[in-house]
Structure formats: C-alpha cells, structure tokens
Amino acid sequence: MKLCIRILCIFVYQYELASCLGMTKKMKNSQLYKGSLNTIIMKLLEENGKMYGYEITQKVKAITQGELNITEGALYPALHKMEAEGILDVEMEKVDNRMRKYYKLTEAGTKETVNRLSELEDFIRNMQSLVSPKPNLEF
Amino acid sequence: MKLCIRILCIFVYQYELASCLGMTKKMKNSQLYKGSLNTIIMKLLEENGKMYGYEITQKVKAITQGELNITEGALYPALHKMEAEGILDVEMEKVDNRMRKYYKLTEAGTKETVNRLSELEDFIRNMQSLVSPKPNLEF
DNA sequence: TTTATATACCTAATGAAGTTATGTATAAGA
C-alpha cells in the first residue's frame, strides 16, 4: 500500500515536473478563447494561403508559445462547418503516404475574414476599456 | 402589393436608421465575448466596490459605447453561480420601493480577479500575435 | 522487437456559457 502511494507520488511529481517544462502540459485553455477559433483559423489561412488541420494546431501552439492548444475535437468540426458554409475550400493531398486535407479561403471566406478581424479589433478595444479604464486625460 | 412592399421598406429603413442611432439596436454581440462575462463582472466589482445587476448592464453598455450589451439571461445566472462559488457576496437593498441586489467580491473573489485579469492580458497578447504577427524587428 | 511518440484525420457524449423569450413588479413620462 505504502509502496503504491510512493509510486503514485513519483508519477505525480514527474507529471508535474513535465508540466512545468511544458512537455506533457495538459494545458487547459482559458474560457476567453471560446468563440475565437474561427477567427484564428481564417486569419491563419489568409496569411498562409492553405493549411491542413494538424498544421494549424501546431502553428497556433508555436505562435502563442504553447499557451493556446487547439483541441482536435474543436478544430475538425469547425473546419467542416466552415467548408459547409462556403467559407473554406478543401483540397486533398497525399504526402509521405499520409493524407492531408488542405483548406483555403473561398472568395466569400476572404471577405468574411475582413469582418471577423474588425470584430476582433473592436472586441479587444472594448475589453481594454473595460479592464483598464483610461480616464480621458486629453483636453 | 406594391404598397405593402413600400410600407415594409419604410419600416426597414426606419429600423435601420434607429439602429444607426443606437436606439432600438438589437445588437448581436460577437461570438468573441463568449467566456469573458465573468471577467468583466469581476473587474467592474473590483473597481466599484459593489454593484447591482441592472447597473452592470448599463455600465458595460456605457463603457463600450453600446457595442456590448450583456443580456439579462446571461448576467443573472452568472451572478448566482459566482455567489454559489463564493466569489461574490450579496446584500439586499430597497431603493425607491424597488429591490436591488448588490454584489461585491469576497476575499476569494478578489484573489480570483487577479488571475482572471492576468489571463485576459495573456489572451489579448496571444490574439494580437495571431492576427498581427509582428516580425521581431529588434536585433 | 515491441513500444512510445509524432503525424494526420475523425466523431460521439458531455459540459459550459450565452441567446431568446417570457414572466413579475414598480416608477416615470408621453
């Protein structure tokens, strides 16, 4: 029994250690990211022309230094939905005997991206007003 | 028939006009705000000491120039939940024969607010990296 | 050689948060 607990402790310790080093890190994304996934995907596609799902998850992780990890359970349904809505086009490609589904913005998608980005700007501006109310010092 | 269409047009026009003036404006909040409500509430309470529900909706509307309208269906359940979690304390008050439920941060709530605000900062920083990738120009 | 990790896709069950619609009730103004 005591041995079991000791082993468990070692396991937990190593897990936590790994967490600290950002290796196994079962990162729980903040609630704040809810609703921003589509905007993120669209912006990345606008920038990179075409990307495949897995590539998107890795890109986001890299850009945010591991702070945001898009879960596949969120990503793939989102991509399928945007494809169904005519925002994205798909193109299959076989690389190294492994399949890839490349997504790119449609014309409509490109237009919608502009709106989404402006919404994001407004959102950020509003959130900043809310949390760091700058008294109008200009006069 | 033509008359009907004309009347409809006038109605739509006036509705849009009212919208522009921010009067009737059935503002649909961007998806992006999902997940930010608690943070907003906590920050406002941290700043103002105590507030009641309706006051919060008005304050947010004012600060964001009408861009963000907290719906009551989201607000009240959120307040109740935060109270249940020990983040908020309630205090009833009767003003003008009308009831008000004033909320304020508990000690735990105040601590949690710090975390939430730092999460928000990270979130904003990450979103900015994602949508406006600033190449590291420093060298 | 088996096993774990990385790449690459997928979905079903569940949960959390918000919208819409509705209800109650008082006060003030047109």
Next chain:
DNA sequence: TCTTATACATAACTTCATTAGGTATATAAA
C-alpha cells in the same frame, strides 16, 4: 393609458469547446 425604464428571475434552446475515444502511418527509443 400606454410605453419606456428600472429591477429581478428562469426555462428552452443553441453554440462552442472539452473529453475521450477511434483509425492509420512513420519514426525514434527501450
């Protein structure tokens, strides 16, 4: 009198994401 503003509340529904599985190939480690 009828509408708007103030002030609370909740039930039904939608949307988005998490959790937890599943398939399959390639590579590195034990």
